[in-house]
Amino acid sequence: MNLGTLPYLDPFFSTKIRTTMEGYEQVSVTKQRRKAYKSRCLTVASVLLGCLLLSSIIVLILAFTVFKAKQPRTKLISAALDGVSPRISFPVVNIQLNITLNLQFLVENPNHASFKHGPGKSFLLYRGDQFGEADIPPGDIPARSSATFSSRLVLQVDEMASNITALIDDVLNGELVVDTRTRIPGRVTFLKVFKKHAVVTSECQFTIAVLALKLQSQKCKSESNL
Template sequence: MKEDNEQISQTKQRQKICKRRCLSVGCVLIICLLLIFITLLVLALTVFKAKQPRIKLLSATLDGVSPRITFPVINIQLNITLDLQLLLVNRNHASFKHGSGKSFLSYRGNQFGEADIPPGFIPAMGSTTISCRLTLEVDEMVSNITALVSDVLDGQLVVDTRARIPGRVTFLKLFKKHAVATSECHFTIAVLAFKIRSRECKTKTKL
């Protein structure tokens, strides 16, 4: 009878020890999971927080022939191509893959030229240069011909460009964030000198 009581007591003691060990292991696991969660949360809010890719205008040059008008029958000759060099900057600690983009050329609010921007891939904290060639298509400017003649006679043309590049930022090959980067520029072209007199650009990104 005494031996049975001792065995029962030892069994209960072993069960208590086992429970303490299980409880200790469970606490350690919970603490580890909390530390992992906090670490991931901090990374998500800092290093892995999606940042807006940016487009910068590196250079802009003119190609073609200076606009001119002939009389007595009014005939305007126009051959202007705007060559743009754009820098697409990925400010994320993750890759940025962009699809096919578009660049548009407009005059007095109406679009008269466009160009395709090929898709590409930018590594983390990297950048790439994009060439864009936009031609002002005079044959489509019949509705604005009076304003165009007036601007040419005044010696300057004002045109606007807009580049739009959609893509997505991928973190750890698992988490993806879509983004659309755009750049809008306002150019004043000196007709007689056939050069860009001034330019003003602004960029924005929609995440």
């Protein structure tokens, strides 16, 4: 081949072509990097959204199963009398009565969280009127545990003036019927966030053999309100 016939290549033109090609390559690499970055962002966002959705589902499942608030239960486990047999004197009617009713209640907490209760109250009633009361101190019953509470109720004859005639009749007949009502308010807290208020109540009726100063019969009912 005759070298004299080769076309002349302008060095500036060659450099320009090389620069243009390098520019295209840089643009292509930049686009690929942006595409990869967007893809990674979408992947991370999808993973985070999936984790959030899964966590929400788990919380809902726990809320309706393990962490579903259950009603605390209570029952009377013992009842005993202290005091002396009543005496009635005549011709001026005077009745001397010293009776104390000692009760013990068991409160069961079936929840997977503690049951924190405030001060409670026990009331002693005769024919629907209140004639004695006792305080129950506040406390905390751990998850799936129970606690025992005591109430010492004294029948206060001095406050029974309105029912004194009925009381004398019952004493002469040998039987005295009294009622007790116990109320313990509190709340169950799950994960220190979800709180559910609950009130435990117990109502009992006792028939007392006056002369022997013994409990002839007793019947109780308990309930809880969430």
